[in-house]
Amino acid sequence: xxxxxxxxxxxxxxxxxxxxxxxxxxxxxxxxxxxxxxxxxxxxxxxxxxxxxxxxxxxxxxxxxxxxxxxxxxxxxxxxxxxxxxxxxxxxxxxxxxxxxxxxxxxxxxxxxxxxxxxxxxxxxxxxxxxxxxxxx
Numbered sequence: 001x002x003x004x005x006x007x008x009x010x011x012x013x014x015x016x017x018x019x020x021x022x023x024x025x026x027x028x029x030x031x032x033x034x035x036x037x038x039x040x041x042x043x044x045x046x047x048x049x050x051x052x053x054x055x056x057x058x059x060x061x062x063x064x065x066x067x068x069x070x071x072x073x074x075x076x077x078x079x080x081x082x083x084x085x086x087x088x089x090x091x092x093x094x095x096x097x098x099x100x101x102x103x104x105x106x107x108x109x110x111x112x113x114x115x116x117x118x119x120x121x122x123x124x125x126x127x128x129x130x131x132x133x134x135x136x137x
Contacts, residue, residue, distance in 0.1 A: 006046055009053045017075045019112050024053075024078055026116060027068050031055050031080070034125045041129045052081070055129075063129035064088070071109050079107040080121075082128050091127065096120045 005025070013021050035041045035055070042060035046053065052069040064083045071077035082088050084106040093102060099120050101109045108124060110116060 008048050009046065012048055012051060012053055012069070016070060017112075020070055020075055020078060023110065023112050023116070024068055024070070027078065027080060027110075027121075028053065030116070030118065030122060031066055031068065031125055031129075034122050035129055038126060038130065040133060041126075044129075057129055057132075062133050063131045066125060066128050071103065071107065076112055077109055078112065079103065079109045080125065081107045086128075086131060088124075088128055088131065092124050096124070100124070 005028070009028070013024060016024070032044065032055075035044045035057075040060065041057055041062050045056040045058040047056065048054065049065065049067055052067045054065050054067040056065050057063045064086055067081040069078065069081070071079040084104070089102055089105045089108075092100060092108060096117075099117050101111075103109050108121070
């Protein structure tokens, strides 16, 4: 079942403040929803990478890995991370610099006190999970 959180993810988020954990669960659901809404992405493989929940397009090879976790070990911020050698963060900035916050070339950062901008974040996640479909081979 898609909403069943794997034990490895639960363990990675163990001990986080409840508000932060709820935001990460919401972001996880969004990643899974984006993937399920796009047949080109196919099923995601959910695992831990660097101790963080990660979503891979192993079946289709359509995109780059998306990781989600708290940001900089903060109780007030969380993020989704992508491979820093992609051009995705620059593309996100062109589209959503007025709505999203970024950290370098690898993270889109959110504050737990703010609502998640679902439309913009869904689009960014979709761009990551289909990155290899647009990239010349």
